[in-house]
Amino acid sequence: MTAAASPFPRSTVIGMLLIGALAFVGLLWFLGNNTxxxxxxxxxxxxxxxxxxxxxxxxxxxxxxxxxxxxxxxxxxxxxxxxxxxxxxxxxxxxxxxxxxxxxxxxxxxxxxxxxxxxxxxxxxxxxxxxxxxxxxxxxxxxxxxxxxxxxxxxxxxxxxxxxxxxxxxxxxxxxxxxxxxxxxxxxxxxxxxxxxxxxxxxxxxxxxxxxxxxxxxxxxxxxxxxxxxxxxxxxxxxxxxxxxxxxxxxxxxxxxxxxxxxxxxxxxxxxxxxxxxxxASRNLLTLAFEPPFLAATLCLLLAALAVAWRALHRFGPALQSGPEIANGKAALVANAAGLIRRTGRVHLVATPYADAVRDRLALALGLPRGQSAEATEKLIDAAQDRRGLGGPRFSAAAAHLRSARKPHDLTRRAAVVHQIEKDLT
Known part of the structure; x- marks a missing residue:
């Protein structure tokens, strides 16, 4: 995303807001006090x-x-x-x-x-x-x-x-x-x-x-x-x-x-x-707003408005140009598939495919023999962790733990453990 040029300097915007706020407060005071x-x-x-x-x-x-x-x-x-x-x-x-x-x-x-x-x-x-x-x-x-x-x-x-x-x-x-x-x-x-x-x-x-x-x-x-x-x-x-x-x-x-x-x-x-x-000056709500004890509440309200305006100015800037609504190529396929899974509430179904995909990538990266069962391949990956002296859970246990996840936040946490093992071995 790219930022478009701002049509007004920040100082101009701040000045306009301050003048408008002071004019509004002044109007309320004049109306309330019948001046x-x-x-x-x-x-x-x-x-x-x-x-x-x-x-x-x-x-x-x-x-x-x-x-x-x-x-x-x-x-x-x-x-x-x-x-x-x-x-x-x-x-x-x-x-x-x-x-x-x-x-x-x-x-x-x-x-x-x-x-x-x-x-x-x-x-x-x-x-x-x-x-x-x-x-x-x-x-x-x-x-x-x-x-x-x-x-x-x-x-x-x-x-x-x-x-x-x-x-x-x-x-x-x-x-x-x-x-x-x-x-x-x-x-x-x-x-x-x-x-x-x-x-x-x-x-x-x-x-x-x-x-x-x-x-x-x-x-x-x-x-x-x-x-x-x-x-x-x-x-x-x-x-x-x-x-x-x-x-x-x-x-x-x-x-x-x-x-x-x-x-x-x-x-x-x-x-x-x-x-x-x-x-x-007749007593009314505006008059009371500028008299004790309600003056304290009025001042607090004004200070809160100033705080909100200050925070708004800190995030104020030129509008960001967003990308196209539909992504192109592989990104579109991934984004659409993820969105579909999330909307249907079937996030837990991706746990097993993800664990299997990581196992296959590690087997290829470590040069493990092909044609073996999944359990045998995972034990070889565990042995590779032992040879390298890596701490933490073994891959077979982490993969099994990931496959048993049902809640989205559990799945995310356990997938992160599997991903870390992959990073350590590759």
Whole structure:
């Protein structure tokens, strides 16, 4: 058989297989985690580039080298350490928000931004994707979360709020009349409006938050004794953090400082939640395949596939050209006869003819007298073995042993003994 020339180099084949395998695994991961797309749909979340979105503050933090995460996994926001910024819509389930906040009290700080603007997409050919126009205000209805806190939104006819202030810092608000504020027991004000209304505060509890005390300009020793507890900061006025508010430099710097004070640690992740805004990755079989404990099984499967591919590449090569289906000449007769005997299950019938054929060849090679009986000829062959000092069984015994074989493997083993005697004597 001869080898035909390979149409592709081995390196090309390996590269094609690796690229295909990586692309397939990547597709499964993207499908399972519902990734892809920036989320710039005009919503009030970190993916929004409109007036009501929070893409600006995320990019601002990233520019400082902070680890910013746009989180789409609901389980991760309840368990992942670091600062979490929640921007739920007005229609979000309050009990779900409370569940996330309570789960994080000893994991990391949480900032909850209440919504205010009812925005619609800009219907113009000149408008960029994600641009919105503000048409009205809408207060959150989060029953089950911070029910002791009330939220109010001013109207077009309300008196100006006088911008925002914290300590000696001052700044404007995009809409100084339609300002959202909070009130209720258990709030420690951080940022207030010019008229004294609370624009941002943290929930008063047993925790001790020195960074927030310093930022708000209050007694540094204020707080409880539970230093393991993390704060929950309520930002009632979203224009303190959204893109519209960040158009003012003073407000942008205020937003940055507020987030850093709540985090009190620049080395930790800064996660912006997107799950409450409809971008959560649903749990499915593909999602589970890339999460513990099933991640181990996925990795084992991938390693097994790599091992199979490696073994396949080692035997990969140009196709071998096989010979003709029907052999020519004597080889055809031998092959056909052997195949017929094997198929009919009569392999044991060849034992006696083979032993007789070896005896006749040895008699001719040793020059033994002709015309003698088979037994006499075999005894002469035994005598030739003795004269030459050959060990092992005598020919007569080996031939008789071969003739009594019935199973194919016994026949093969005993025929090998007879063949070895023939080789030794010739």
């Amino acid at each position: 892809g797309g920036s989320g710039n749909n005009g919503g009030a979340h970190v993916g929004g580039y409109g007036l009501n979105g929070y893409a600006g503050i995320a990019q601002m933090l990233e520019a400082e080298g902070l680890d910013v995460i746009r989180q789409r996994n609901r389980q991760a926001i309840e368990t992942q350490p670091g600062l979490l910024i929640l921007t739920p819509p007005a229609s979000a389930e309050g009990k779900e928000i409370a569940k996330v906040v309570e789960a994080r009290r000893y994991i990391g700080p949480t900032i909850v931004v209440t919504p205010k603007w009812l925005a619609l997409g800009v219907n113009s050919t000149k408008a960029k994707r994600g641009w919105v126009q503000v048409v009205d205000t809408i207060a959150p209805d989060w029953e089950g979360f911070a029910d002791n806190v009330a939220v109010q939104i001013g109207t077009d006819k309300s008196p100006p709020a006088g911008g925002w202030r914290v300590g000696t810092r001052r700044g404007p608000l995009p809409d100084d009349r339609r300002v959202e504020s909070g009130s209720g027991k258990g709030l420690v004000p951080i940022i207030t409006a010019g008229n004294g209304k609370v624009l941002a505060a943290w929930l008063d509890d047993d925790g001790y938050y020195p960074a927030l005390n310093e930022f708000a300009g209050i007694d540094p020793d204020y707080g409880g004794e539970d230093e393991d507890r993390y704060p929950v900061v309520m930002v009632f006025e979203p224009d303190l953090l959204d893109n519209w508010g960040l158009a003012d430099k003073a407000t942008a710097l205020l937003a940055r400082d507020l987030i850093l004070a709540a985090a009190d640690n620049r080395a930790q992740p800064f996660a912006f939640d997107m799950t409450f805004n409809g971008f959560g």
